[in-house]
Amino acid sequence: MATPTPDATPGFWLRDALDPEGHTVAGFVPAGYPFYARILNPVGVEGFGSEPRRLAWSEAAASVGAPVYPWMQWHETVLAADGALPREWTSPAMGDLDQVRARALAEVLEQHTRTPEECFFAQWDGYAPVTGNNGVVTFPPDREMKILAGPLSDGAQPTGNSGTPVNSGMEHPSGAHGGRRPLYWWPQDRAWCMGQDIYARSVLLGVSGPCLKDLFAHPDLDIFSVRLSDAVYPEDD
Structure with missing residues (x-):
């Protein structure tokens, strides 16, 4: 240890x-x-009565039309979704x-x-x-x-x-x-x-x-x- x-x-x-x-x-x-x-880090995907799943951040970004590139930022994904970000998604862990x-x-x-x-x-x-x-x-x-x-x-x-x-x-x-x-x-x-x-x-x-x-x-x-x-x-x- x-x-x-x-x-x-x-x-x-x-x-x-x-x-x-x-x-x-x-x-x-x-x-x-x-x-x-x-x-x-991945995007968390919460479900009822189940443990959180994970979705690759790059896949999540692409699915809402956000840019996918080496220095992509989470706020870009949120903005690209234009208020339609799936409710079950949680932001990638920080720190x-x-x-x-x-x-x-x-x-x-x-x-x-x-x-x-x-x-x-x-x-x-x-x-x-x-x-x-x-x-x-x-x-x-x-x-x-x-x-x-x-x-x-x-x-x-x-x-x-x-x-x-x-x-x-x-x-x-x-x-x-x-x-x-x-x-x-x-x-x-x-x-x-x-x-x-x-x-x-x-x-x-x-x-x-x-x-x-x-x-x-x-x-x-x-x-x-x-x-x-x-x-x-x-x-x-």
């Missing part, structure tokens, strides 16, 4: 590698990777990676690191469930992050008290019932890196070519290629 790390040293590399302005992809994942990608996407991402990423059992995670200090004797590092844009360590599989689980993963079962797509998943993941060998902001409905990755190919091939990932210099905007609208 991921455990709090009183020594914040593992987070220094990432802090120092990120663009301090925090306005582009380089503010969330470091330069130096061959490829970069954005993975979108957390959907549980199905998280598990799919972990499945792929563990095949592209030599250290899947030795990974680090960073969670925003403002998320109440993360407590304990953690090292704290400030990431752009001025976010105090607590550092956790453990196998990659722990990144796909919401963090509970003391920063350790909790078994929340089937949740709302946000995963909020048992806390939130770490905002940043990276392995000891730094073969790839994932990051997002508390106001993001998607995650950003720096990866190798083979890893990118496998990410695109996974049926549970709604993914687009992006550039390190692309602007990143808050998605809390």
Whole structure:
């Protein structure tokens, strides 16, 4: 299980590698990777007497005539629907990676690191469930992050008290019932890196070519290629 790390040293590399302005992809994942990608959280589809289903955000957008492109925004989907957005839809989770996407991402990423059992995670200090004797590092844009360590599989689980993963079962797509998943993941060998902001409905990755190919091939990932210099905007609208 991921455990709090009183020594914040593992987070220094990432802090120092990120663009301090925090306005582009380089503010969330470091330069130096061959490829970069954005993975979108899904739209929740609520039903009576049943658990929420998931609809790929890109599919939802296309169905209402909204633009589908690497930096699509949720408000564009809402506006395109012109008041006719299906009532059972819920907006993509913000500041957390959907549980199905998280598990799919972990499945792929563990095949592209030599250290899947030795990974680090960073969670925003403002998320109440993360407590304990953690090292704290400030990431752009001025976010105090607590550092956790453990196998990659722990990144796909919401963090509970003391920063350790909790078994929340089937949740709302946000995963909020048992806390939130770490905002940043990276392995000891730094073969790839994932990051997002508390106001993001998607995650950003720096990866190798083979890893990118496998990410695109996974049926549970709604993914687009992006550039390190692309602007990143808050998605809390």
